[in-house]
Amino acid sequence: MRRSKAFIPTSKEVPNEATLPSHIFLSRAGFISQVAAGLYNYMPLAKKVIKKIENVINEEMEAISAQEVELSFVTPADLWAESGRIEKFGKELLRFKDRKENLFVLGPTHEEMMVDLVRNRVTSYKNLPINLYQIKTKFRDEARPRFGLMRGREFIMKDGYSFHSTFQDLDREFYAVEAAYKKILSRLGLDFRVVEADSGAIGGSGSKELMVLADSGEDTIAVCSKCEYGANVEAAKRSKRGHIPEAPEAEFNKFQTPDTKTIDDLAQFFKVDPYYTIKCVAKRVIYEDSSEIVLFFVRGCDNLQEVKAVNATEALDIVDVTEEELAEIGLIPGFIGPLDQDKAKHVIDADLKNAANMICGANETDYHFVGVDLSVISEVAYFADIAEVNEGDTCPYCDGELSFTKGIEVGHIFKLGTTYSAPLKAEFLDENGKSQPFIMGTYGMGVSRLVAAVVEQHHDENGCIWTKETAPYMVNIMVSNIKDEAQVALGEELYTKLQDAKVEVILDDRKDRFGFKMKDAELIGFPYTVIIGKELVNGNVQIYDRATTEKTEVKADEIYEKIMEMI
Amino acid sequence: MRRSKAFIPTSKEVPNEATLPSHIFLSRAGFISQVAAGLYNYMPLAKKVIKKIENVINEEMEAISAQEVELSFVTPADLWAESGRIEKFGKELLRFKDRKENLFVLGPTHEEMMVDLVRNRVTSYKNLPINLYQIKTKFRDEARPRFGLMRGREFIMKDGYSFHSTFQDLDREFYAVEAAYKKILSRLGLDFRVVEADSGAIGGSGSKELMVLADSGEDTIAVCSKCEYGANVEAAKRSKRGHIPEAPEAEFNKFQTPDTKTIDDLAQFFKVDPYYTIKCVAKRVIYEDSSEIVLFFVRGCDNLQEVKAVNATEALDIVDVTEEELAEIGLIPGFIGPLDQDKAKHVIDADLKNAANMICGANETDYHFVGVDLSVISEVAYFADIAEVNEGDTCPYCDGELSFTKGIEVGHIFKLGTTYSAPLKAEFLDENGKSQPFIMGTYGMGVSRLVAAVVEQHHDENGCIWTKETAPYMVNIMVSNIKDEAQVALGEELYTKLQDAKVEVILDDRKDRFGFKMKDAELIGFPYTVIIGKELVNGNVQIYDRATTEKTEVKADEIYEKIMEMI
Missing domain, CATH: 3.30.930.10 (Bira Bifunctional Protein; Domain 2)
Incomplete structure (x- = not known):
């Protein structure tokens, strides 16, 4: 392809909302053009x-x-009803009726x-x-x-x-x-x-x-x-933790704990490791036709993993709830615990099954329980893996660290x-x-x-760097000065030879100046650019390697063999 | 591909509404499957x-x-409004709104x-x-x-x-x-x-x-x-007609013509060639926001070409009208002519421009004009090519016949x-x-x-006949008796050789009987089927050519070379 006739509209403009390198460079280098939100043309x-x-x-x-x-891309909605997914997919599933009022997706x-x-x-x-x-x-x-x-x-x-x-x-x-x-x-x-x-x-x-x-x-x-x-x-x-902090052994008891609504406060108050506290994360769980508040309990040192929580509740989605919503059903934020409480459904992290010496909310303002032994509810409560692993946790299959x-x-x-x-x-x-x-x-x-x-994975600050199996063109032949007959002649000769050898090659035959064309080549990211420039009078050309950004001087009469060897 | 593992669900069932050979055979031979009206899966x-x-x-x-x-397949409706085609395309253009209520097609x-x-x-x-x-x-x-x-x-x-x-x-x-x-x-x-x-x-x-x-x-x-x-x-x-019947020369006059509502009646009544009569075809012409009745006039021997009529009126479509609709605006079916009549817009076939000695309706029940010379209205009336050519008409570029x-x-x-x-x-x-x-x-x-x-274009009563550039597989290797070790061995050997030579080949290794497999091969339409059968004991196999339906006996040890030569 001759660059002068190729539809490769490079530009300096960065799309408004673009933050990722691929979005910026693919747009700027003339690969894609946006049609509407999430819709692109491939150039x-x-x-x-x-x-x-x-x-x-x-x-x-x-x-x-x-x-x-x-x-068929257009598919009858019936099939989605048959499998039960028409609801599960929600609004991501685009539905429409044809001229005969049949529903499709x-x-x-x-x-x-x-x-x-x-x-x-x-x-x-x-x-x-x-x-x-x-x-x-x-x-x-x-x-x-x-x-x-x-x-x-x-x-x-x-x-x-x-x-x-x-x-x-x-x-x-x-x-x-x-x-x-x-x-x-x-x-x-x-x-x-x-x-x-x-x-x-x-x-x-x-x-x-x-x-x-x-x-x-x-x-x-x-x-x-x-x-x-x-x-x-x-x-x-993760495996059961290797290093477990010392347990704060205590009799089961209710303690007044004023203003200790966070795990940090609580751990500080009792001078225990958060590992021995129970965190409650309340969420609204969305089902197909209904929703409810569910309490997820994890260790104080852990966080709820929301996808695990969705799976554990067989929900379509989970969303945040406000303190007001909790208060409405009689829950007391900051002091919610899994014992003696039936205001909402519970899910307890599997790591807490049979955990002893725990501290948790007493479902009463300014009170926590200490010396909690969850084995007392191990038969009746619902335990599931709902905690997110942490960096440093132990691998479930070996003693490596995650x-x-x-x-x-x-x-x-x-x-x-x-x-x-x-x-x-x-x-x-x-x-x-x-x-x-x-x-x-x-x-x-x-x-x-x-x-x-x-x-x-493959870019630098100047643009894309295509790998060999993905490059739109493997070789870019850059004629530095399009008015120099010798440069043009060599460019054309190499272009023809590479085409004959079925190499994907583009010939930059534009009249623009060298610096502009080189920037363009870097932005697009051709793996190799053969630069035919001033040194041609001395019988030399250069090969620019986009990945290493190195230029190698090559004898002009060996350039074809050299390129064939590299690709 | 081994036929036993290939997803090629052939069947004897003909789709209900199928009349064309391609529809019947592509369905029966396991090429396509219908999803809904006009929607197909390609197998x-x-x-x-x-x-x-x-x-x-x-x-x-x-x-x-x-x-x-x-x-992008999903395109913003805005663009279609910009070009003005959103209306022109009508219901063929499938429209829908996305979750944010933006209109797309x-x-x-x-x-x-x-x-x-x-x-x-x-x-x-x-x-x-x-x-x-x-x-x-x-x-x-x-x-x-x-x-x-x-x-x-x-x-x-x-x-x-x-x-x-x-x-x-x-x-x-x-x-x-x-x-x-x-x-x-x-x-x-x-x-x-x-x-x-x-x-x-x-x-x-x-x-x-x-x-x-x-x-x-x-x-x-x-x-x-x-x-x-x-x-x-x-x-x-078409060119102006070569052979023109003799003209019924007459002075302009109004004639009583009781019950002569058709061109046949009229030509009979005056004993003239229909060439000299004017036929009126009244249609309702549909525009973007309105519609009207338009009268299309062609020679009695011609027919209105509807696409030409749509183009001549710059309409979206034209539809039939009833005699009642014509009567409502004061038109008298059977006696409508292009002279002295302003009840509806006219379009006159270009072939009638300056036509003389014509007979046409007088816009009065039971009356026609004779000796009509259309040159009197050639400056004011709208003439356009609206007649359909007839078999036997003369080519517009030479004296050949259409x-x-x-x-x-x-x-x-x-x-x-x-x-x-x-x-x-x-x-x-x-x-x-x-x-x-x-x-x-x-x-x-x-x-x-x-x-x-x-x-x-390429089928017979037994199925498809693929051309070389379109065949899904060029060669079908038919092992007649899958229990015969020699047959299987040759089939496998040829299969491997052809695959190595990049020939698209399918090996029919199913246990079904020969007749069934042969019918299947004919239905699908592979260009060549190598039949490895009983004659193998004498060192012979056959090549079946789907297009000619001829079988050629070939020596088993020359089959590879022979096939390579043919394809």
């Missing part, structure tokens, strides 16, 4: 990157015998559609397993679309769905997809981590996320210092089991001729988000 | 065909330096979006021309979606848009795209014709359609017996001029530094419709 450079990513995905999917399909994910496609078409265990996938535009009407391609409303996703006759076979496929996803991210030149994850609105019995490591990641990942363990904090576990890092979720794979096949009555005949619901897995990968993730 | 075989077609399109687009982009075509993308980003004639295209899902809420992929609501289209500084340059690009489109259709193995077309809702100064010739085509094309001329009947022209054939519109290219750039104020600076609206072309090609068009 030629972005389209090229997307196709390269899609290619890698297709190759690795083919290698594990997954078959590509393409499902714009597909944000395609579990229902895929199950509907396979049911009655695959009827025997003999035709299993199958893994069907598509790479297609999706739509989620996010409340706060943001960060450019990172969290758009319309986005490109690779979504795959596998069907099995046994759970063992699902496990095999799950790991095959995990391995394929790892290969894809490695080939794209990304530093990533596979972590345990919460299954969220998709459901199922277990899931893993593929996280591209980047400071700007929206997700916090807990990783072990010794073993391979990694997990989204939404799902991270630390936090930031990641961008680019893939999420799920063992669904029969979550969708059972309600949608998608069944096959097993070896004994018995009807069984399909055992399923589902596997997502964010294609447009990957474009942003590459930039988040 | 693995169809996805493969689509990708092959897309590949060919991409290659030919790259060859003319068109650049690929991908625009699902893009049925992307002129507005593309102009919006380019405006303010390309600002100088120096960066022109550019040709941007995408291959993406579109949505039109058709009133009567039908014929499977032929007229769906969600469909895949290649849409391209070019921007120029001069009309000459638009002409050059228009022909370059026409040539590229011809190459694409030739490469896909299709018999087609490029015809002159009506520009419809897209607008502009001229357009051509690419028609795949097929009996089931929805479009009627007039083609010349001698020259290259071809046109959609909606836009077809005949009709049926076609499937798979491409439509338009010289838009400034139809969109002017209202959307998309301008560039010309060589003199003056601001000018872009001069544009737009180029569509129906990708999913092409899948159906291939089958419409």
Whole structure:
């Protein structure tokens, strides 16, 4: 491509709300243009990157015998009612009626559609397993679309769905997809981590996320210092603590504790480690048709992990409550405890099961209990893992220490089991001729988000730095002075040669001055720029390596061989 | 791919409303599955065909330096208001509000979006021309979606848009795209014709359609017996007639003509050729905010062409009217003529300009005028080409005769001029530094419709017959008896060899009996099936050619070379 005719509208303008490097650079370098909140056009450079990513995905999917399909984007709302997700998805699911008043949704994910496609078409265990996938535009009407391609409303996703006759076979496929996803991210030149994850609105019995490591990641990942363990904090576990502070042994008793409404005050008051105090986090829990206040109890040194809290209550969402709302139902903020209190439902962190020597609110203004032994309620109370792990906690699998890092979720794979096949009555005949619901897995990968993730991990203050497998053009030939016939001639010759060798090459044949063109090349981030400049009179040109920002002098008559060697 | 694990759910069931071969066979052979009216899933075989077609399109687009982009499918309704098309498109344009009550449409075509993308980003004639295209899902809420992929609501289209500084340059690009489109259709193995077309809702100064010739085509094309001329009947022209019947010369006069309400009656009554009578076709013409009755006058031997009538009146649509509606405004059905009558607007066919010796209604019950000379109103009446050409009419470019054939519109290219750039104020600076609206072309090609068009043109009573460039798999290896070890061994060996040679091959390793598998292969339509059967004991196998249905005996040890030679 000749740069003079390429539609690459670079600019100095930073979009108003842009904070992430990928949002800023992809906009400035002419990759994307915003249409409306969360809606983007992919211009030629972005389209090229997307196709390269899609290619890698297709190759690795083919290698594990997954078959590509393409499902209708506009999907009947009936199917979403059948699975029960039409309510669960809430407003993110964009609904509309067609001219005949039939209700449809714009597909944000395609579990229902895929199950509907396979049911009655695959009827025997003999035709299993199958893994069907598509790479297609999706739509989620996010409340706060943001960060450019990172969290758009319309986005490109690779979504795959596998069907099995046994759970063992699902496990095999799950790991095959995990391995394929790892290969894809490695080939794209990304530093990533596979972590345990919460299954969220998709459901199922277990899931893993593929996280591209980047400071700007929206997700916090807990990783072990010794073993391979990694997990989204939404799902991270820890072992029973190694180092436990000394217990403040005491008889059960009620103490007057004026003005000790916070954990800090309380720990100070009794001179105990917050580990031995019980924190109450009151939340309003939202269900499909109702809501209620629920009290979540964790150790004073811990924090409530909200996704765990949502899961523990099987809620759609949880939101904050005011002190007034608590007072209305007779709760006394600052002094709420799990004993002798029936104003609201309780969930107690699993780490507190059988905990002794604890201090907690006495459900009475200015009073706390001491010497609390929770084993007395271990049979009747509801205990669940609802606390967020802390940096420094011990790994659940070894004695390593957990630390936090930031990641961008680019893939999420799920063992669904029969979550969708059972309600949608998608069944096959097993070896004994018995009807069984399909055992399923589902596997997502964010294609447009990957474009942003590459930039988040690979950029500097001057712009994007594309990896070899993602670069829109591998080589940029820069003719410094377009009026210099020798420079133009060499540029054209190299351009033709590289094109003939199927190298993706762009020839910067614009009349602008060298400095401007170089800045442009840095902003866009071509891996290599061949600079044909003044030194050509001495038979030399330069190769600029975008990643290292180093320039290497090369003999002009060896430039083709040198470039071919590098790429 | 092994057939036993391939998701190719063939079936004997014909969809209820299916009448076209492509609809029947693509459904039965497991290419597509219907989701709702006009909405289809593409299963693995169809996805493969689509990708092959897309590949060919991409290659030919790259060859003319068109650049690929991908625009948001969900597009802001504002842009459609800016261009004035939100009304013109009517209910086909699916509208909906997002969670924040902003109005959007699902893009049925992307002129507005593309102009919006380019405006303010390309600002100088120096960066022109550019040709941007995408291959993406579109949505039109058709009133009567039908014929499977032929007229769906969600469909895949290649849409391209070019921007120029001069009309000459638009002409050059228009022909370059026409040539590229011809190459694409030739490469896909299709018999087609490029015809002159009506520009419809897209607008502009001229357009051509690419028609795949097929009996089931929805479009009627007039083609010349001698020259290259071809046109959609909606836009077809003819020369002034060569053979003109003898004129019934007469003085202008009013005649009593009881009960002669039809042209046949009238011609009989006066013993004249219908050529010399004037037919009135009254229609209600629908505009954006109003409607009115308009009288269309054509020769008695001609018929009104409705698309031409819509264009002549700049209407959104025209619909029939009842005799009562005509009577209400004082018109007398059967006796309406273009003289001395001001009850409704007239449009007179251009062929009647200056016509003499005509007979027409006198706007009085049971009376007609004879000896009418329309030259008396040639200055004041509105003449336009509104008659449909007839088979046997003379070509407008030579003395050949026009005949009709049926076609499937798979491409439509338009010289838009400034139809969109002017209202959307998309301008560039010309060589003199003056601001000018872009001069544009737009180029569509129906990708999913092409899948159906291939089958419409290439099928027999047993199923699809894919051409080499469109076949989902080129070679099907049929192991007749899966229990015969020698047959299986040769099948596996050939399968591996062909895969290594990058041939798209499927191995039919199912346990079903030979006849069933052969029927299946015919239904799907693989170009070649290698039959490994009983004759293998004598060292022979067969190659079945789907197009000719011939079987050729080949030595088993030469089968690989033979197949490679054929494909």
